[in-house]
Amino acid sequence: MSLKRNIQDLRKRKIEAQKGGGDVAIEKQVAMGKLTARERILYILDENSFHEYDLFVEHLARDFDMDKKVLHGDGVITGTGTIYGLPVCIYAQDFTVAGGSLGLMHARKITKIMDHALKMRVPLIGINDSGGARIQEGVNSLAGYGEIFFRNTIASGVIPQISVILGPCAGGAVYSPALTDFVFVVENISKMFITGPNVIKTVLGEEISMEELGGAKVHCEISGNAHFYARSEQDCFEQIKKLIDYIPRNNTEKAQKKEPREPLKKYNIDNIVPSNPRYPYDIKDIIKSITDGSEFFEIMEMYAPNIVIGFGRLDGKTCGFVANQPKVLAGVLDCDSSDKAARFIRYCDSFNIPIITLEDMPGYLPGVDQEHMGVIRHGAKILYAYSEATVPKITVIIRKAYGGGYIAMNSRHLRADFVFAWPTAEIAVMGPEGAANIVFRKEIMEAEDPEAMRKQKIEEYKEKFANPFVAAAKGYVDQVIEPSETRSMLLHALDVSENKSVQMPRKKHGIPPF
Amino acid sequence: MDVNDDNIYGEYPTLLIGSGKYLTNITSKFQNRKKWEPHDPKKILTVIPGTVIDVLVKSGQMVKKGETLLILEAMKMQNQILMPFDGKIKKVYIKPDEKVPKNYLMIEIA
Numbered sequence: 001m002s003l004k005r006n007i008q009d010l011r012k013r014k015i016e017a018q019k020g021g022g023d024v025a026i027e028k029q030v031a032m033g034k035l036t037a038r039e040r041i042l043y044i045l046d047e048n049s050f051h052e053y054d055l056f057v058e059h060l061a062r063d064f065d066m067d068k069k070v071l072h073g074d075g076v077i078t079g080t081g082t083i084y085g086l087p088v089c090i091y092a093q094d095f096t097v098a099g100g101s102l103g104l105m106h107a108r109k110i111t112k113i114m115d116h117a118l119k120m121r122v123p124l125i126g127i128n129d130s131g132g133a134r135i136q137e138g139v140n141s142l143a144g145y146g147e148i149f150f151r152n153t154i155a156s157g158v159i160p161q162i163s164v165i166l167g168p169c170a171g172g173a174v175y176s177p178a179l180t181d182f183v184f185v186v187e188n189i190s191k192m193f194i195t196g197p198n199v200i201k202t203v204l205g206e207e208i209s210m211e212e213l214g215g216a217k218v219h220c221e222i223s224g225n226a227h228f229y230a231r232s233e234q235d236c237f238e239q240i241k242k243l244i245d246y247i248p249r250n251n252t253e254k255a256q257k258k259e260p261r262e263p264l265k266k267y268n269i270d271n272i273v274p275s276n277p278r279y280p281y282d283i284k285d286i287i288k289s290i291t292d293g294s295e296f297f298e299i300m301e302m303y304a305p306n307i308v309i310g311f312g313r314l315d316g317k318t319c320g321f322v323a324n325q326p327k328v329l330a331g332v333l334d335c336d337s338s339d340k341a342a343r344f345i346r347y348c349d350s351f352n353i354p355i356i357t358l359e360d361m362p363g364y365l366p367g368v369d370q371e372h373m374g375v376i377r378h379g380a381k382i383l384y385a386y387s388e389a390t391v392p393k394i395t396v397i398i399r400k401a402y403g404g405g406y407i408a409m410n411s412r413h414l415r416a417d418f419v420f421a422w423p424t425a426e427i428a429v430m431g432p433e434g435a436a437n438i439v440f441r442k443e444i445m446e447a448e449d450p451e452a453m454r455k456q457k458i459e460e461y462k463e464k465f466a467n468p469f470v471a472a473a474k475g476y477v478d479q480v481i482e483p484s485e486t487r488s489m490l491l492h493a494l495d496v497s498e499n500k501s502v503q504m505p506r507k508k509h510g511i512p513p514f
Numbered sequence: 515m516d517v518n519d520d521n522i523y524g525e526y527p528t529l530l531i532g533s534g535k536y537l538t539n540i541t542s543k544f545q546n547r548k549k550w551e552p553h554d555p556k557k558i559l560t561v562i563p564g565t566v567i568d569v570l571v572k573s574g575q576m577v578k579k580g581e582t583l584l585i586l587e588a589m590k591m592q593n594q595i596l597m598p599f600d601g602k603i604k605k606v607y608i609k610p611d612e613k614v615p616k617n618y619l620m621i622e623i624a
Contacts, residue, residue: 204563205613222543280526280538305541329544330529330536336543362531368550402532433533 017055017072021096029096035233037077037092043237045081052079054109064136071097074106078113083244089117092127099131107144114151121250123160129167145172152179157350159250165190185216185226186236220302227300246311246318254352255318264294269483275424277400280327290487304336309344315491320348323358333405334365335378342381349389357410360399377513384512386414392497397421403430412476418493421468421477428465436461558621564588566612575603
């Protein structure tokens with residue numbers, strides 16, 4: 001064979017293998033409203049940056065006549081490329097090849113690119129679109145999943161791991177996304193569950209559609225398994241690129257600094273918060289009145305919306321925001337919002353992202369369901385995450401900071417680096433109504449007009465304690481600031497914290513209240 | 515903003531936390547939360563969904579504590595459901611081969 005013929009042969013083989021499951025299967029994929037695995041990778045990565053490996057890998061199944069079947073690439077495309085010029089490792093399961101089912105070699109391709117990502121300290125993006133384990137390969141496919149889960153765990157907190165669910169992701173397969181940092185889902189396309197509607201129907205007689213059981217909305221709103229919701233695959237890919245732009249490539253670096261920008265004029269920080277603590281407002285307006293270009297990239301927007309988490313930039317540097325949302329459930333902490341915030345705090349801490357906490361909450365949510373669901377151990381996660389975090393931690397108390405919630409929301413006592421309070425702040429052991437009822441119980445009971453006395457005592461308590469100055473007098477609050485000073489105080493505090501260094505006692509790992 | 519007028523927040527429902535009343539949106543998850551009910555020991559409920567294999571008691575029958583009431587197959591295991599205390603069966607709500615969900619009332623004790 002001449003070199004020319006060798007090259008032609010190679011090209012022919014590549015074209016053949018790149019077709020995946022072939023034209024008919026691709027047509028079916030398109031009919032389901034889905035892009036192909038290759039299209040997905042090319043959309044996410046910079047133009048002409050994708051380099052594929054293991055295209056010629058063949059499956060090893062010999063039973064059930066599988067040896068006669070050709071499965072191009074064994075149902076998964078793996079490779080490297082760049083996003084905004086920075087390298088990433090990526091894989092996409094190809095549903096057109098045996099339903100994207102996971103066999104031994106399929107798994108080996110994935111684990112190889114994962115090992116690569118970890119070794120090179122670059123982010124890993126995994127696109128899931130698979131019918132699950134390849135039953136013909138038996139326990140080998142289970143072994144494959146196990147090898148993936150193990151690597152997800154080992155790489156956790158070292159490199160960013162992103163999972164994109166663009167098709168079914170069922171049974172054991174769901175645990176890889178669950179172990180990664182961020183899960184992206186798309187309306188009508190993503191389906192995640194441990195046991196599907198059919199099993200549930202045969203075993204339990206309960207009828208439910210795939211969408212209602214484990215669709216995109218369910219995981220964004222109810223289960224909290226997914227972090228980003230998109231209406232189309234293209235929207236989803238734009239979100240991924242935006243996220244990648246906010247975070248560092250690994251746990252030894254900081255996020256890339258961007259050109260600093262002022263917030264937009266339309267977010268006037270003096271004009272957002274009603275001073276009456278009973279009244280709602282949108283905390284995201286406060287965040288946008290502080291961040292560069294008034295940009296805020298929210299995470300888990302639909303889950304536990306009583307707490308808001310996400311990224312914004314201050315002076316061009318990525319910061320993680322954790323903020324109570326008075327507009328929803330008065331901004332209380334509960335099981336879900338504690339889980340949501342705690343995990344995000346740990347993410348920021350792992351990846352050297354300073355944490356800005358904006359506080360306005362009346363405490364933990366009362367209720368039998370909350371207590372029985374374990375609000376004690378869930379709520380403890382926030383305390384744990386803040387206490388353990390060694391990145392710069394800055395708190396701004398905007399209005400209510402009552403009771404256990406005050407301690408939990410990155411208080412001085414959990415080693416906040418800076419605690420600022422607005423003059424509207426109410427830092428107290430509990431709300432004035434409750435406190436007055438306890439402290440002045442005798443006076444109220446014995447009064448001629450208990451209701452009038454109660455009102456008077458509540459006012460008295462408010463006057464004396466529902467303000468930032470009691471805490472400031474003890475040094476728990478570093479400075480009481482005007483709202484309009486917030487951004488400049490934060491910028492300065494971040495500058496001062498640039499080289500923050502904290503020594504923690506040596507340990508293998510802590511035992512957080514998972 | 516120094517507005518002291520509930521009316522401009524008219525679209526917000528009220529949430530009571532401690533003794534503070536707040537105008538705020540309520541999430542559907544919060545709204546749909548299950549009301550707690552005390553457990554009635556006279557009602558034998560399923561703790562796991564499954565299939566009734568056999569029912570060993572009839573209504574009106576006297577049963578001693580520890581005797582088997584029924585066999586429920588769940589997660590490929592056959593579980594004996596035992597009488598919690600001496601008593602009389604008031605009503606049996608299930609029959610063999612029936613599939614039952616979680617928290618389903620199977621037997622009531624008088």
